[in-house]
Amino acid sequence: MQQKIITLCIISCLITSTLAVKGIDIADAFNNFTCFKNAGYQFAIIRGYRSYGAVDPNGATNMKNAQAAGLITDAYFFPCKGKITAAQQVSDFISAFGQEEENSTNGLYGTIWVDVETNPSTGCGWSSSDYTGNCNFLNDLITTFKNKGKLTGIYSSKYQWETIFGSASACAKFTSLPLWYAHYDNSPSFSDYAKYSFGGWTTPNIKQYNGDQTVCNADVDLNFY
Ligand SMILES: *[C@@H]1O[C@H](CO)[C@@H](O)[C@H](O)[C@H]1NC(C)=O
Numbered sequence: 269m270q271q272k273i274i275t276l277c278i279i280s281c282l283i284t285s286t287l288a289v290k291g292i293d294i295a296d297a298f299n300n301f302t303c304f305k306n307a308g309y310q311f312a313i314i315r316g317y318r319s320y321g322a323v324d325p326n327g328a329t330n331m332k333n334a335q336a337a338g339l340i341t342d343a344y345f346f347p348c349k350g351k352i353t354a355a356q357q358v359s360d361f362i363s364a365f366g367q368e369e370e371n372s373t374n375g376l377y378g379t380i381w382v383d384v385e386t387n388p389s390t391g392c393g394w395s396s397s398d399y400t401g402n403c404n405f406l407n408d409l410i411t412t413f414k415n416k417g418k419l420t421g422i423y424s425s426k427y428q429w430e431t432i433f434g435s436a437s438a439c440a441k442f443t444s445l446p447l448w449y450a451h452y453d454n455s456p457s458f459s460d461y462a463k464y465s466f467g468g469w470t471t472p473n474i475k476q477y478n479g480d481q482t483v484c485n486a487d488v489d490l491n492f493y
Protein backbone atom coordinates (compact mmCIF):
# COMPACT_ATOMS: atom_id res chain seq x y z
CA MET A 269 0.00 0.00 0.00
CA GLN A 270 2.68 2.42 1.07
CA GLN A 271 4.69 1.42 -1.98
CA LYS A 272 1.74 2.06 -4.30
CA ILE A 273 1.12 5.53 -2.93
CA ILE A 274 4.75 6.42 -3.36
CA THR A 275 4.74 5.13 -6.94
CA LEU A 276 1.59 7.06 -7.76
CA CYS A 277 3.09 10.19 -6.32
CA ILE A 278 6.26 9.78 -8.31
CA ILE A 279 4.26 9.38 -11.52
CA SER A 280 1.85 12.25 -10.88
CA CYS A 281 4.61 14.54 -9.65
CA LEU A 282 6.55 13.86 -12.85
CA ILE A 283 3.50 14.63 -14.96
CA THR A 284 2.85 17.84 -13.03
CA SER A 285 6.39 19.09 -13.45
CA THR A 286 6.33 18.23 -17.15
CA LEU A 287 3.15 20.23 -17.74
CA ALA A 288 4.15 23.21 -15.61
CA VAL A 289 4.98 26.16 -17.80
CA LYS A 290 6.91 28.88 -16.02
CA GLY A 291 7.53 32.44 -16.99
CA ILE A 292 8.66 35.79 -15.67
CA ASP A 293 7.29 39.30 -15.70
CA ILE A 294 9.65 42.21 -15.99
CA ALA A 295 9.50 45.99 -15.81
CA ASP A 296 13.07 47.14 -16.49
CA ALA A 297 14.88 47.34 -19.82
CA PHE A 298 16.69 44.06 -20.37
CA ASN A 299 18.65 42.54 -23.22
CA ASN A 300 19.44 38.94 -22.33
CA PHE A 301 16.13 37.13 -22.61
CA THR A 302 18.02 34.07 -23.89
CA CYS A 303 19.22 33.65 -20.33
CA PHE A 304 15.59 33.27 -19.14
CA LYS A 305 14.97 30.77 -21.89
CA ASN A 306 18.07 28.79 -20.89
CA ALA A 307 16.93 28.91 -17.26
CA GLY A 308 13.72 27.08 -18.22
CA TYR A 309 11.25 29.97 -18.49
CA GLN A 310 8.93 29.88 -21.48
CA PHE A 311 7.02 33.14 -21.37
CA ALA A 312 7.64 36.79 -20.52
CA ILE A 313 5.01 39.33 -19.53
CA ILE A 314 6.49 42.73 -20.22
CA ARG A 315 5.45 46.11 -18.88
CA GLY A 316 3.82 48.15 -21.61
CA TYR A 317 2.14 50.93 -19.64
CA ARG A 318 3.40 52.53 -16.45
CA SER A 319 1.51 53.32 -13.25
CA TYR A 320 2.07 57.07 -13.65
CA GLY A 321 0.12 57.13 -16.89
CA ALA A 322 2.49 56.68 -19.84
CA VAL A 323 3.65 54.04 -22.27
CA ASP A 324 6.81 52.25 -21.15
CA PRO A 325 9.49 53.37 -23.63
CA ASN A 326 11.43 50.10 -23.10
CA GLY A 327 8.41 47.85 -23.62
CA ALA A 328 8.61 47.31 -27.38
CA THR A 329 12.35 46.54 -27.36
CA ASN A 330 11.88 44.11 -24.47
CA MET A 331 9.07 42.38 -26.33
CA LYS A 332 11.12 42.06 -29.52
CA ASN A 333 14.13 40.71 -27.60
CA ALA A 334 11.95 38.25 -25.69
CA GLN A 335 10.42 36.96 -28.91
CA ALA A 336 13.81 36.71 -30.58
CA ALA A 337 14.89 34.52 -27.64
CA GLY A 338 11.93 32.22 -28.31
CA LEU A 339 9.73 33.28 -25.41
CA ILE A 340 5.96 33.64 -25.63
CA THR A 341 5.31 37.33 -24.99
CA ASP A 342 2.42 39.15 -23.33
CA ALA A 343 2.17 42.73 -22.09
CA TYR A 344 1.01 44.14 -18.80
CA PHE A 345 -0.74 47.44 -18.44
CA PHE A 346 -0.69 49.33 -15.14
CA PRO A 347 -3.54 51.83 -15.58
CA CYS A 348 -3.77 55.31 -14.09
CA LYS A 349 -7.22 56.25 -12.85
CA GLY A 350 -7.54 59.99 -12.45
CA LYS A 351 -5.30 61.92 -14.83
CA ILE A 352 -6.04 60.33 -18.20
CA THR A 353 -9.16 58.80 -19.69
CA ALA A 354 -9.34 55.06 -20.29
CA ALA A 355 -9.76 55.71 -24.02
CA GLN A 356 -6.56 57.80 -24.18
CA GLN A 357 -4.52 55.19 -22.30
CA VAL A 358 -5.72 52.44 -24.62
CA SER A 359 -5.01 54.48 -27.72
CA ASP A 360 -1.51 55.46 -26.48
CA PHE A 361 -0.74 51.81 -25.78
CA ILE A 362 -1.93 50.67 -29.19
CA SER A 363 0.01 53.41 -31.02
CA ALA A 364 3.19 52.41 -29.17
CA PHE A 365 2.95 48.65 -29.64
CA GLY A 366 1.51 48.43 -33.08
CA GLN A 367 -1.91 48.03 -34.53
CA GLU A 368 -1.82 44.35 -35.41
CA GLU A 369 -4.38 42.37 -37.21
CA GLU A 370 -7.56 42.15 -35.20
CA ASN A 371 -7.46 39.50 -32.45
CA SER A 372 -4.10 38.34 -33.69
CA THR A 373 -1.54 36.92 -31.31
CA ASN A 374 1.25 37.30 -33.86
CA GLY A 375 2.31 40.83 -32.97
CA LEU A 376 4.64 41.99 -30.20
CA TYR A 377 2.32 40.60 -27.53
CA GLY A 378 -0.58 38.21 -27.16
CA THR A 379 -2.73 39.20 -24.22
CA ILE A 380 -2.72 42.59 -22.49
CA TRP A 381 -2.94 41.95 -18.75
CA VAL A 382 -4.55 44.92 -16.97
CA ASP A 383 -3.13 45.39 -13.45
CA VAL A 384 -5.66 45.79 -10.73
CA GLU A 385 -3.48 46.73 -7.77
CA THR A 386 -2.84 49.73 -5.58
CA ASN A 387 -1.34 52.50 -7.68
CA PRO A 388 1.08 54.71 -5.71
CA SER A 389 1.67 57.27 -8.49
CA THR A 390 0.45 60.80 -7.82
CA GLY A 391 -2.94 61.48 -9.35
CA CYS A 392 -3.29 57.87 -10.52
CA GLY A 393 -4.71 56.03 -7.52
CA TRP A 394 -7.93 54.09 -7.41
CA SER A 395 -10.57 55.87 -5.37
CA SER A 396 -10.66 54.79 -1.74
CA SER A 397 -14.41 55.47 -1.48
CA ASP A 398 -15.92 55.07 -4.93
CA TYR A 399 -15.79 51.33 -5.50
CA THR A 400 -18.38 51.53 -8.28
CA GLY A 401 -16.33 54.20 -10.04
CA ASN A 402 -13.26 51.93 -9.83
CA CYS A 403 -15.22 49.04 -11.34
CA ASN A 404 -16.60 51.30 -14.09
CA PHE A 405 -13.13 52.54 -14.94
CA LEU A 406 -11.80 49.00 -15.29
CA ASN A 407 -14.81 48.16 -17.44
CA ASP A 408 -14.09 51.19 -19.67
CA LEU A 409 -10.52 50.02 -20.23
CA ILE A 410 -11.50 46.45 -21.01
CA THR A 411 -14.37 47.48 -23.29
CA THR A 412 -12.18 49.94 -25.18
CA PHE A 413 -9.49 47.32 -25.75
CA LYS A 414 -12.14 44.86 -26.85
CA ASN A 415 -13.63 47.33 -29.31
CA LYS A 416 -10.15 47.66 -30.82
CA GLY A 417 -9.98 43.89 -31.21
CA LYS A 418 -7.44 43.34 -28.41
CA LEU A 419 -7.25 40.36 -26.10
CA THR A 420 -7.20 41.28 -22.43
CA GLY A 421 -6.87 39.53 -19.11
CA ILE A 422 -6.92 40.72 -15.50
CA TYR A 423 -4.02 40.68 -13.04
CA SER A 424 -4.88 41.05 -9.35
CA SER A 425 -5.00 39.34 -5.97
CA LYS A 426 -7.76 38.77 -3.48
CA TYR A 427 -6.37 41.47 -1.18
CA GLN A 428 -6.04 44.02 -3.99
CA TRP A 429 -9.52 43.24 -5.28
CA GLU A 430 -11.03 43.76 -1.81
CA THR A 431 -9.13 47.02 -1.40
CA ILE A 432 -10.11 48.46 -4.78
CA PHE A 433 -13.69 47.18 -5.17
CA GLY A 434 -14.77 46.81 -1.55
CA SER A 435 -15.03 43.02 -1.34
CA ALA A 436 -13.71 39.85 -2.95
CA SER A 437 -17.05 39.21 -4.64
CA ALA A 438 -17.56 42.75 -5.98
CA CYS A 439 -17.12 43.82 -9.62
CA ALA A 440 -17.57 40.25 -10.85
CA LYS A 441 -18.07 41.22 -14.47
CA PHE A 442 -14.84 40.04 -16.09
CA THR A 443 -15.07 36.28 -15.64
CA SER A 444 -15.06 35.73 -19.40
CA LEU A 445 -11.47 37.04 -19.40
CA PRO A 446 -8.46 35.04 -18.25
CA LEU A 447 -7.23 35.66 -14.70
CA TRP A 448 -3.63 36.06 -13.56
CA TYR A 449 -3.57 36.13 -9.77
CA ALA A 450 -0.80 36.87 -7.30
CA HIS A 451 -0.14 34.80 -4.20
CA TYR A 452 3.45 34.60 -3.04
CA ASP A 453 3.53 31.12 -1.52
CA ASN A 454 6.42 30.13 -3.79
CA SER A 455 4.34 27.22 -5.06
CA PRO A 456 3.84 26.93 -8.82
CA SER A 457 0.38 25.40 -8.43
CA PHE A 458 -3.25 26.56 -8.51
CA SER A 459 -4.24 24.43 -5.54
CA ASP A 460 -4.43 27.52 -3.27
CA TYR A 461 -6.81 29.42 -5.54
CA ALA A 462 -10.08 28.20 -3.96
CA LYS A 463 -9.00 29.89 -0.73
CA TYR A 464 -7.86 33.11 -2.43
CA SER A 465 -10.56 33.51 -5.08
CA PHE A 466 -12.14 36.82 -6.04
CA GLY A 467 -14.03 38.64 -8.79
CA GLY A 468 -16.24 35.64 -9.59
CA TRP A 469 -13.48 33.58 -11.23
CA THR A 470 -13.63 29.91 -10.39
CA THR A 471 -10.54 28.96 -12.36
CA PRO A 472 -7.36 31.00 -12.78
CA ASN A 473 -5.05 30.94 -15.80
CA ILE A 474 -1.71 32.19 -14.47
CA LYS A 475 -0.33 32.49 -10.95
CA GLN A 476 2.40 34.89 -9.85
CA TYR A 477 3.85 32.74 -7.10
CA ASN A 478 6.88 34.78 -6.08
CA GLY A 479 7.86 38.43 -6.41
CA ASP A 480 11.04 40.50 -6.68
CA GLN A 481 13.37 37.65 -7.47
CA THR A 482 16.74 37.93 -9.18
CA VAL A 483 17.04 35.77 -12.29
CA CYS A 484 19.77 36.38 -14.87
CA ASN A 485 20.73 39.51 -12.90
CA ALA A 486 17.28 40.99 -13.54
CA ASP A 487 14.52 41.80 -11.05
CA VAL A 488 11.53 39.65 -12.02
CA ASP A 489 8.42 38.02 -10.60
CA LEU A 490 7.88 34.29 -11.11
CA ASN A 491 4.76 32.91 -12.77
CA PHE A 492 3.19 29.61 -13.65
CA TYR A 493 0.41 28.38 -15.92
C1 LIG B 1 23.33 36.14 -21.25
O1 LIG B 1 23.20 35.16 -20.24
C2 LIG B 1 24.02 34.03 -20.42
C3 LIG B 1 23.68 33.04 -19.34
O2 LIG B 1 22.55 32.30 -19.75
C4 LIG B 1 25.46 34.43 -20.38
O3 LIG B 1 26.27 33.32 -20.61
C5 LIG B 1 25.71 35.47 -21.47
O4 LIG B 1 27.02 35.94 -21.37
C6 LIG B 1 24.75 36.64 -21.31
N1 LIG B 1 24.90 37.55 -22.43
C7 LIG B 1 25.00 38.86 -22.27
C8 LIG B 1 25.10 39.66 -23.55
O5 LIG B 1 24.99 39.40 -21.17
Ligand SMILES: *[C@@H]1O[C@H](CO)[C@@H](O)[C@H](O)[C@H]1NC(C)=O
Nearest residue numbers: 369370371372414416417418
Ligand atom coordinates in the same frame (compact mmCIF):
# COMPACT_ATOMS: atom_id res chain seq x y z
C1 LIG C 1 -12.34 39.75 -32.60
O1 LIG C 1 -12.91 39.45 -31.33
C2 LIG C 1 -14.15 40.06 -31.10
C3 LIG C 1 -14.54 39.76 -29.66
O2 LIG C 1 -14.39 38.40 -29.36
C4 LIG C 1 -15.16 39.55 -32.13
O3 LIG C 1 -16.41 40.16 -31.91
C5 LIG C 1 -14.65 39.87 -33.53
O4 LIG C 1 -15.52 39.32 -34.50
C6 LIG C 1 -13.25 39.30 -33.73
N1 LIG C 1 -12.70 39.75 -35.01
C7 LIG C 1 -12.13 38.92 -35.90
C8 LIG C 1 -11.59 39.55 -37.15
O5 LIG C 1 -12.07 37.70 -35.73
